[in-house]
Amino acid sequence: EVQLVESGGDSVQPGGSLRLSCAASGFTFSNYWMSWVRQAPGKGLEWVANIRQDGSENYYVDSVKGRFTISRENAKNSLYLQMNSLRAEDTAVYYCAREHTAMADFWGQGTLVTVSS
Amino acid sequence: SYELTQPPSVSVSPGQTATITCSGDNLKYKYACWYQQKPGQSPLLVIYRDNKRPSGIPERFSGSNSGTTATLTISGTQAMDEADYYCQAWDTSTARVFGTGTKVTVL
Numbered sequence: 001e002v003q004l005v006e007s008g009g010d011s012v013q014p015g016g017s018l019r020l021s022c023a024a025s026g027f028t029f030s031n032y033w034m035s036w037v038r039q040a041p042g043k044g045l046e047w048v049a050n051i052r053q054d055g056s057e058n059y060y061v062d063s064v065k066g067r068f069t070i071s072r073e074n075a076k077n078s079l080y081l082q083m084n085s086l087r088a089e090d091t092a093v094y095y096c097a098r099e100h101t102a103m104a105d106f107w108g109q110g111t112l113v114t115v116s117s
Numbered sequence: 118s119y120e121l122t123q124p125p126s127v128s129v130s131p132g133q134t135a136t137i138t139c140s141g142d143n144l145k146y147k148y149a150c151w152y153q154q155k156p157g158q159s160p161l162l163v164i165y166r167d168n169k170r171p172s173g174i175p176e177r178f179s180g181s182n183s184g185t186t187a188t189l190t191i192s193g194t195q196a197m198d199e200a201d202y203y204c205q206a207w208d209t210s211t212a213r214v215f216g217t218g219t220k221v222t223v224l
Contacts, residue, residue, distance in 0.1 A: 022201075045152070045160065045203050047213040059212060062118065089198035092159060095159060102148035103165035110159060 002026040002106045004096050009111030014082050016115070022079040022096030022108055030054070030074040036081050038092035046092075049081065050099060063089075065067035081103075086115045121216035128222045139197040139204030139216045140150055142185060145185060147206040149187035151180060155200045163202075191221070199223045 004018040020036070028042050035050040049070040051058040059068050069082040079096050097104040121141040129135040139149060149167050152160035164172050166182035167187065177192045187206075191198050204216035 022138045025201070037213075037215075044201075044218040045154075047205075047215060050213065077193075099213075101166075103162055104160075104205070104213075105162050105165070105171065107159040107161075110207040 002098065004098065004106055006094060006096050006108045006111040009094065009113045010089045011114040011116065012086055013117050014087060014110050015063065017084045018086065018113060020081040020094055020096075020111060020113070022081075024079065024096075024098070027098070029072075029077040034072060035097045035099055035104060036070060036077045036079075036104070037095045037097055037104070037107075038090075038113075039087070039095070040092040043092075048094070051079070064113035083113070084085055086113075091115045119206065119212065119214045121206055121214055123202075123204060123216040123219045124215070126220045126222065128196045128224055129191075130224055131196060132193055135194045135198070135221055137191075137202050137204075137221065138221045139187040139189070140185055141187075141206055141214075141216075144185050144187055144206060145183050147182075148203050149180065149182045150207065151178075151187075151189045152203045152205065153198075153200045156205065160203065194221075194223055196223050220223040 003025045005023045036048040049060045051070045067085045071080045092112040095110045096108045098106045142195045151164040154160045167182040168180040179190045181188045202219045
């Protein structure tokens with residue numbers, strides 16, 4: 001059974017940093033692109049970043065470029081999102097998702113990041 | 118940046134057909150997929166590659182994509198189908214764009 005479990009969400013002050021993790025199981029993690037998607041309270045889904053199977057390529061939504069870094073550790077079946085210079089507008093539930101041929105077919109349960117003074 | 122536009126809300130009576138549209142430039146040249154999200158839950162893939170249903174998704178969910186519009190159709194809508202629905206476009210670029218989302222209410 002495919003499982004994605006996010007962790008690391010917390011409440012942080014503006015300008016602070018957080019590192020989110022996503023533990024994957026039930027599939028060969030190293031065979032798939034992975035994504036982070038977020039959802040602000042009461043708002044829609046927003047794709048944040050994705051990363052190639054071997055970590056050699058990664059892409060970001062414009063609003064997080066230069067502040068967020070996506071990475072992965074295939075030996076540990078883990079995906080990460082390092083978030084720096086956090087802003088109030090980064091407040092959201094962050095989901096990790098498995099990408100597979102023009103779809104995100106499995107999603108984690110999400111982890112809440114709150115940026116507030 | 119690429120944008121996908123959906124109607125904010127759709128209302129449907131039980132047993133009737135709900136139609137949700139997703140509009141974007143040259144959408145027919147991209148693959149469209151659709152996600153269902155119920156309150157407090159993670160999104161669930163219901164349609165991929167324009168018109169394919171993942172295992173376990175009821176046959177009443179169907180999709181199409183032509184011109185600038187992708188469409189999700191729920192035939193014989195049930196109360197359990199009440200949820201938010203999001204489209205997403207995929208192409209050779211690496212950015213993944215979601216639609217604005219549609220709240221489906223079963224009256």
